[in-house]
Amino acid sequence: MRHTFTILLAGFACGLLSGTAAASSEMDAIAKYRELLADGNPSELVAAQGEELWKTKRGPQQASLERCDLGLGPGVIKGAYAKMPRYFKDTGRVQDLESRLMTCMENLQGIEPKSIVDGKFLKGEREKVAALVAYVVTESNGARIDVDMRHPEMKKMYEMGKMAFYFRAGPMDFSCATCHGEEGKRIRMQDLPDLRTQKGAAAGWGSWPAYRVSNGEFWTMQHRLNDCFRQQRLPEPIYGSDVTIALSVYLAATAKGGTMLTPGIKR
Structure with a gap:
């Protein structure tokens, strides 16, 4: 009986070691895959298109966006995204x-705006907005995430975003x-950061918008959040709606102090 138990125990131990080795091998393969992804980010091409759009005179008023105020003054792009979302006095609302x-x-x-809100992702004017986003976020790469939470509307949006984050x-x-x-979760080869923590939120918020290798597309944060709603089997939020902006405020505020690594590159 003791001999049989010893054999079973040895077999169980071998199984554990085998499973550990397999997991280690899998993690090594994932690390290699990510290393290959990081070697050249196609977002650079999208950002170049966005820069051209920023400087091109378009629309009924035949004007460029070079006087657009993203919160640091007309035309100032450098570091602007690292401080968004933020409250804008001219519109009286929090905007991403x-x-x-x-x-x-x-x-x-x-x-x-209707031509964008009613459009489809990566089609028509929404595709142009995505390119503009790529251009702007590139100019915040390496900057510290530093959203200003002092305004009452920002605090209100934070609470709304937190509620939406936990709403089942x-x-x-x-x-x-x-x-x-929760820590340590992963879907296929993509880590799922714990967005409740500063470290996790910095890793998540700080690496979006991003280029999705699996479908060869650049995704904005609005696009990413809408896909989360899709995976929850919920209706797609209206583009630019308060709920998506509120979620962004919650994530950005939680990530405060982290580093923007945008545009990211994802599986």
Whole structure:
């Protein structure tokens, strides 16, 4: 009996070692895959298109976006994204980068927000907004995440975003926290940062917008958040809606002090 138990115990130990070795091998393969991804980011091409769009006179008013104020003064792009979302006095609301770009496009160029809100991701004017986003976020790469939470509207949006993060709904009873409320989770070859923590939020918020290798597309933060709603089997939020901006405020505020590594590159 003792001999049989020893054999079983030895077999169990071998199985554990084998499983550990397999897991280690898998992690090595994932690390290699990520290393290969980092060697050349196609977002640079999208950002170049965005820079051209920024300087091109377009719309009914035939104007460029070179006087667009992203919070640091007309035309100032360097470091602007690292301080967004933020409260804008001229609109009287909290805006993320995409909703702010829509304001500039409407006021400076005469391009109606409806053509963007009612559009499809990476189609028409939304595709142009995505390119502009790539250009702007590139100019904050390496900057410290530093959103200003002093305004009451920012505090209100933070609370709304936190509520949305934990809100469970849909046929699968998922919330954002289902995937991003615990350490060490991963889907296939993509780590899922714990967005409740400063470290996790900095890793998550700080690396989006990003280029998605799996579908060969540059995704803005609005696009990313909408895909989270899709995975929860919930209706797609309206583009530029308060709920997506509120979630962005919650993430950016939690990530404060981290480093922007944008545009990121994802599986």
